[in-house]
Amino acid sequence: MPKRSLNSGTDNTKKIEQLNKALEAVLARTDGRPPQVDTGIEPLLRIAADLRDLPHESFKARLKSELERKKEKKYSHCC
Amino acid sequence: MKALKKEADERLLIEAAQQDPACFAELYEINFERVYAYVVRRVGNRTETEDLTSEVFHQALANLKRFEWRGIPFAAWLFRIAANLISDRWQRSGREVPDDSGAIEAAQVNPAEVEQVERRATLFRFVDKLPVEQRRVVVLRFVEQKSIKEVAREIRKTEGAVKQLQFRALSTLRARMEGADA
Numbered sequence: 001m002p003k004r005s006l007n008s009g010t011d012n013t014k015k016i017e018q019l020n021k022a023l024e025a026v027l028a029r030t031d032g033r034p035p036q037v038d039t040g041i042e043p044l045l046r047i048a049a050d051l052r053d054l055p056h057e058s059f060k061a062r063l064k065s066e067l068e069r070k071k072e073k074k075y076s077h078c079c
Numbered sequence: 080m081k082a083l084k085k086e087a088d089e090r091l092l093i094e095a096a097q098q099d100p101a102c103f104a105e106l107y108e109i110n111f112e113r114v115y116a117y118v119v120r121r122v123g124n125r126t127e128t129e130d131l132t133s134e135v136f137h138q139a140l141a142n143l144k145r146f147e148w149r150g151i152p153f154a155a156w157l158f159r160i161a162a163n164l165i166s167d168r169w170q171r172s173g174r175e176v177p178d179d180s181g182a183i184e185a186a187q188v189n190p191a192e193v194e195q196v197e198r199r200a201t202l203f204r205f206v207d208k209l210p211v212e213q214r215r216v217v218v219l220r221f222v223e224q225k226s227i228k229e230v231a232r233e234i235r236k237t238e239g240a241v242k243q244l245q246f247r248a249l250s251t252l253r254a255r256m257e258g259a260d261a
Binding site for chain 1 (some may be wrong): 100101103104107111113115116119120125128130132133135136140163184199202206217218220222224227242243245246249250252253256
């Protein structure tokens with residue numbers, strides 16, 4: 001069985017805290033650009049920066065129903 | 080081979096939707112994230128992005144019968160509609176066009192831009208597949224821009240647990256994006 005480093009838990013906690021601190025900076029910036037950080041968490045920050053533009057779930061569902069209503073209206077007076 | 084199959088499937092879907100608009104729902108599901116990612120990249124603002132994305136799909140549905148299959152992806156047609164709508168809006172509002180948007184010719188859609196849009200759309204779709212708690216944290220934190228404290232209160236977890244879920248969600252998304260790129 002491979003031995004786990006005694007420090008792995010602490011390292012992880014450190015990384016989680018480090019990431020959160022950097023995320024606060026990403027969320028506070030108007031341009032959403034990731035700040036200069038440790039290379040280990042840099043790819044996660046790039047993902048986070050893109051997630052600022054994630055569409056709202058409710059918007060996708062609302063637009064879908066709007067389009068469905070429009071289709072029904074358009075074809076309800078054809079027959 | 081896979082690309083050809085995809086192209087053939089898309090063509091069938093478009094033809095089906097031209098005959099029966101009920102089939103438009105599938106085209107919407109496939110292309111929603113792409114259109115949204117394209118528009119948000121150009122306009123940046125959430126309210127305006129929602130407004131324009133909505134207009135793109137309404138216009139696409141209204142003009143679907145006019146779409147002619149010429150081997151160009153359906154998404155490219157949607158991007159063109161979006162680019163024209165953005166351009167019209169900018170002209171109407173007299174807004175200055177940002178240099179890096181390629182919007183001097185706003186109705187042009189360049190391949191590098193499409194690649195970036197496709198990447199973001201893939202990321203947005205992956206969020207939907209995250210485990211429920213991770214997805215919730217992502218939405219509250221990045222869409223609703225809530226603090227760790229507020230998220231913790233809302234999902235009834237400790238702040239430490241929220242940070243951990245946030246870390247796991249981003250790590251999962253990163254791994255999936257790397258898999259998608261490979």
